[in-house]
Amino acid sequence: MQLNYIHDFTLNTKQDFLAVQQKLKRLIHLSNAIDTDSLQTCAGVDLAYWEENGESFGVCSIIVLDVHTKKVVEKVHHFGNINVPYVAGFLAFRELPLIVEAAKKLTIEPDVFLFDGNGYLHPHHLGIATHASFFLNKPTIGIAKTYLKIKNHDFKMPDNQIGAYTDIVIEGEVYGRTLRTRQDVKPIFLSCGNFIDLESSYQITMTLINQESRLPIPVRLADLETHALRKYYRD
DNA sequence: GCGACAG
């Protein structure tokens, strides 16, 4: 599978993007069970944006954590131009160029990557987490803060208890789950990225939750880091 | 024309 398209500016129409998603869709594998105890490291990925002289810039941060000590073991980032506009359903085409470059700077090869955005929970099962797996060749998990409505299907609110969830089933297929990671806090929307099953994704996500945020630690830290980096690059 | 719309 040729993946250099991510830097090809001729691939910028919705039809082109759709064609790519349809092809990659066949290569998704969600039956792989991964035991949390067998993991060593996991990474969180996020981006921040800003405008300067009418140009769009972005910075991607990847934070790698030791799963068991919860300590940061590596931190990389990549800053650059943003050329693709945000269109719901096509987020990956906008964010992947910076993500791929940032990932190249990693010396550690994380066992799993957690993304700020959907994975399989997507109209074509190709949210950012799933799409990115084909570049990283590693298991990925999607963590979205708001719900992306698919086929007019609404999500069912889980109980107000840590770990409670309701699966998002659309036309008989499980797309992901609405997950309460903290009590009295809005749920997150979890879905497989690729090369991992939903149950493992759930276990890993819950293992990475602390009192600081409803988001798993690596994603939260990457979010904070991108804001700090933006402040740095702006000045 | 109007509303929806991951980040």
Place this chain on the structure above:
DNA sequence: ATCTTGTCGC
């Protein structure tokens, strides 16, 4: 995502 002040609560 980003632009932004105050404000409620632990």
